[in-house]
Amino acid sequence: MNSSVDTLSVTNETSIAEENIPVDGLQKLRLAALNKFLKNGFPDSKHEEWKYLNLKPISETKYNHCMVASPLKASDLEQFYDAGSDTVNLTFINGRYCSEFSGHQSHKHPFSIYSLESKEAELYLETLRNSEDEPFHALNTAFHQGGIMIHVPDNCRMPMAIHLLYVNDSQHEAVAAHPKCIVVAGKNSAFQVIATYHSLNNFPSLTNTVTEFLIGEGAVVEFDIKQNENSNANHINRVYARVQRKAVFDIFTVTMGGALVRNNLEIILSEPNACAHLNGLTVADGYQVVDNHTVVDHASPNCESNQLYKNILDDHSQGVFNGKIFVRKDAQKTNAFQSSKNVLLSNTAVMNAKPQLEIYADDVKCSHGATTGQLDEDALFYFRSRGIGERDARALLNYTFASDVIEKINNDALKSNLLKLLSQKLNTAVEFGE
Amino acid sequence: MLNIKNLHASVEGKEILNGLNLQVNPGEVHAIMGPNGSGKSTLASVLAGREAYEVNEGEVLYHGESLIELSPEDRARKGIFLAFQYPIEIPGVSNANFLKTAVNEVRKSKGLEALDSKDFLKLMKDKMQLVKMDKSMTQRSVNEGFSGGEKKRNEIFQMAMLEPELCVLDETDSGLDIDALRIVSDGINALRDGKRSFIVITHYQRLLDYIVPDFVHVLYKGKIVKSGPKELALELEEKGYDWIKEEVEI
Numbered sequence: 001m002n003s004s005v006d007t008l009s010v011t012n013e014t015s016i017a018e019e020n021i022p023v024d025g026l027q028k029l030r031l032a033a034l035n036k037f038l039k040n041g042f043p044d045s046k047h048e049e050w051k052y053l054n055l056k057p058i059s060e061t062k063y064n065h066c067m068v069a070s071p072l073k074a075s076d077l078e079q080f081y082d083a084g085s086d087t088v089n090l091t092f093i094n095g096r097y098c099s100e101f102s103g104h105q106s107h108k109h110p111f112s113i114y115s116l117e118s119k120e121a122e123l124y125l126e127t128l129r130n131s132e133d134e135p136f137h138a139l140n141t142a143f144h145q146g147g148i149m150i151h152v153p154d155n156c157r158m159p160m161a162i163h164l165l166y167v168n169d170s171q172h173e174a175v176a177a178h179p180k181c182i183v184v185a186g187k188n189s190a191f192q193v194i195a196t197y198h199s200l201n202n203f204p205s206l207t208n209t210v211t212e213f214l215i216g217e218g219a220v221v222e223f224d225i226k227q228n229e230n231s232n233a234n235h236i237n238r239v240y241a242r243v244q245r246k247a248v249f250d251i252f253t254v255t256m257g258g259a260l261v262r263n264n265l266e267i268i269l270s271e272p273n274a275c276a277h278l279n280g281l282t283v284a285d286g287y288q289v290v291d292n293h294t295v296v297d298h299a300s301p302n303c304e305s306n307q308l309y310k311n312i313l314d315d316h317s318q319g320v321f322n323g324k325i326f327v328r329k330d331a332q333k334t335n336a337f338q339s340s341k342n343v344l345l346s347n348t349a350v351m352n353a354k355p356q357l358e359i360y361a362d363d364v365k366c367s368h369g370a371t372t373g374q375l376d377e378d379a380l381f382y383f384r385s386r387g388i389g390e391r392d393a394r395a396l397l398n399y400t401f402a403s404d405v406i407e408k409i410n411n412d413a414l415k416s417n418l419l420k421l422l423s424q425k426l427n428t429a430v431e432f433g434e
Numbered sequence: 435m436l437n438i439k440n441l442h443a444s445v446e447g448k449e450i451l452n453g454l455n456l457q458v459n460p461g462e463v464h465a466i467m468g469p470n471g472s473g474k475s476t477l478a479s480v481l482a483g484r485e486a487y488e489v490n491e492g493e494v495l496y497h498g499e500s501l502i503e504l505s506p507e508d509r510a511r512k513g514i515f516l517a518f519q520y521p522i523e524i525p526g527v528s529n530a531n532f533l534k535t536a537v538n539e540v541r542k543s544k545g546l547e548a549l550d551s552k553d554f555l556k557l558m559k560d561k562m563q564l565v566k567m568d569k570s571m572t573q574r575s576v577n578e579g580f581s582g583g584e585k586k587r588n589e590i591f592q593m594a595m596l597e598p599e600l601c602v603l604d605e606t607d608s609g610l611d612i613d614a615l616r617i618v619s620d621g622i623n624a625l626r627d628g629k630r631s632f633i634v635i636t637h638y639q640r641l642l643d644y645i646v647p648d649f650v651h652v653l654y655k656g657k658i659v660k661s662g663p664k665e666l667a668l669e670l671e672e673k674g675y676d677w678i679k680e681e682v683e684i
Contacts, residue, residue, distance in 0.1 A: 383524075388535055
């Protein structure tokens with residue numbers, strides 16, 4: 001993209017005319033998206049979907065959006081290998097895929113990696129194209145550079161996990177990274193993708209990331225997201241998945257770090273008997289704002305979706321859960337469940353939970369529930385009456401409430417990494433567990 | 435061991451205990467009976483240190499030291515154990531982990547080394563037999579999905595693990611069938627060693643056939659209005675509480 005766009009404080013009149021620039025397929029998509037963004041700008045709090053998220057920290061920061069080069073070396077990255085040794089690490093620095101920092105220790109893996117500018121990727125860029133009305137998604141489409149497509153072949157059951165390792169290096173200036181990754185799961189394939197986000201920054205950083213999945217018939221895919229950036233980092237995360245016949249997509253979004261974090265999940269159960277499980281855990285303190293927006297679209301009959309989102313909020317932190325479920329007219333025998341459970345640890349923490357169901361079919365089972373409260377005082381007293389001190393009892397109960405989400409992740413290295421992080425974040429002094 | 439003098443306690447501004455006196459010496463078993471709403475469970479909660487219960491007057495001395503200002507955890511560490519009428523379910527925490535943490539906290543407060551996994555497992559295995567507890571129950575989450583009988587057995591198992599000096603049993607017999615009652619009572623009796631003391635709160639004489647008390651007290655309107663030997667329980671079973679109420683009203 002043209003590097004003259006270095007700030008995004010734009011007016012409605014700004015737009016870039018297509019006829020002035022030679023365009024291929026990808027370029028065309030970029031221009032359309034950029035013009036869309038330039039036309040609408042950043043949404044303010046009057047916009048229903050952005051009501052609880054003040055975007056000023058992002059819109060008023062001058063980030064360099066243009067693929068800032070980074071002097072990072074392989075040894076700087078070792079600290080981020082969270083997913084164990086039997087993993088293919090695919091490293092992105094400031095949004096760009098770096099093949100020199102990527103691979104498996106055995107140098108072999110059964111899937112293919114393509115550039116998003118390749119012929120192979122072109123088809124998926126078009127077929128997975130989705131709601132660029134969403135401003136950050138439009139920005140990502142306009143600015144992503146060096147993104148990749150991962151193609152896992154039919155019937156490939158892969159024991160090794162794919163680790164997408166994203167590093168935002170803003171040690172020398174404020175950097176916005178717009179990484180993009182497409183994952184195509186072949187028929188009856190089974191594998192796990194882990195995305196972890198890290199910031200090395202003295203200056204503010206923005207990660208605006210898009211991951212798109214096409215889950216083929218009968219495939220089983222788990223996607224785990226770990227966000228633990230520092231308080232100088234803002235993070236907008238979009239996951240889009242199209243889940244085909246009898247396929248299963250499980251996603252875990254674990255957010256502990258970052259200043260302003262928005263997670264947009266959009267999952268289409270596009271063919272019969274598809275299934276999706278969405279799990280989220282946020283542990284926030286200070287002035288963190290973490291906003292989880294999910295859309296599950298039951299477009300076909302006999303599909304199932306289940307959402308469980310938990311927040312533990314301390315200090316002045318804010319949590320948002322906005323979960324939308326669509327059940328289309330033809331989507332009979334739908335099972336769709338949603339639950340948002342939240343614990344506030346201070347009087348100044350705020351949780352906004354908003355479930356939305358739009359049901360157009362008549363033979364469906366749907367439920368949603370949201371609870372927000374303090375720690376269970378009876379449970380606390382039970383712990384204390386057995387000799388466990390109040391501080392430890394509180395920490396352990398919070399830990400238990402949260403670890404329940406992490407325990408379901410199917411990767412032992414990542415799981416223990418997250419549990420350790422959780423115990424640090426909650427100041428669990430007593431060692432608990434095996 | 436425990437000396438309660440003129441205890442007045444209230445919950446949500448309502449006075450429930452109003453001038454209760456009770457002395458428990460080492461090795462004694464005291465049964466507390468009384469009609470509904472007389473303050474039996476309040477007494478248990480006050481002894482264990484539940485925060486919603488406020489002591490307005492009087493003294494609770496344990497080994498000569500006042501309990502009133504102590505936190506629930508400090509009371510537990512000093513050897514007071516409450517077996518809950520309604521044990522709390524704690525999803526996600528296995529019984530074994532819960533108890534290991536609790537046992538080691540109590541040990542730490544006594545200046546003892548923490549038990550390692552091997553010693554802890556051995557201790558657990560010994561104590562499990564007391565209440566015929568299945569090994570799988572120790573791996574399940576604390577009380578989660580337990581039947582009424584299993585929950586009560588688990589309370590006694592915890593009691594055995596923590597080896598308290600003063601055990602307060604709050605309606606441990608409620609919700610138990612005859613077989614479970616026998617198992618739980620046998621477990622409690624096995625813990626009677628001549629030094630450990632018990633306060634057994636119950637509605638029914640039935641429990642006292644199994645756990646034979648040294649004293650029976652009748653609690654009515656927040657006070658102990660009658661005390662006697664174990665035969666008093668039989669008399670209550672036969673005649674109900676009305677005759678005592680009448681005695682008190684006169």
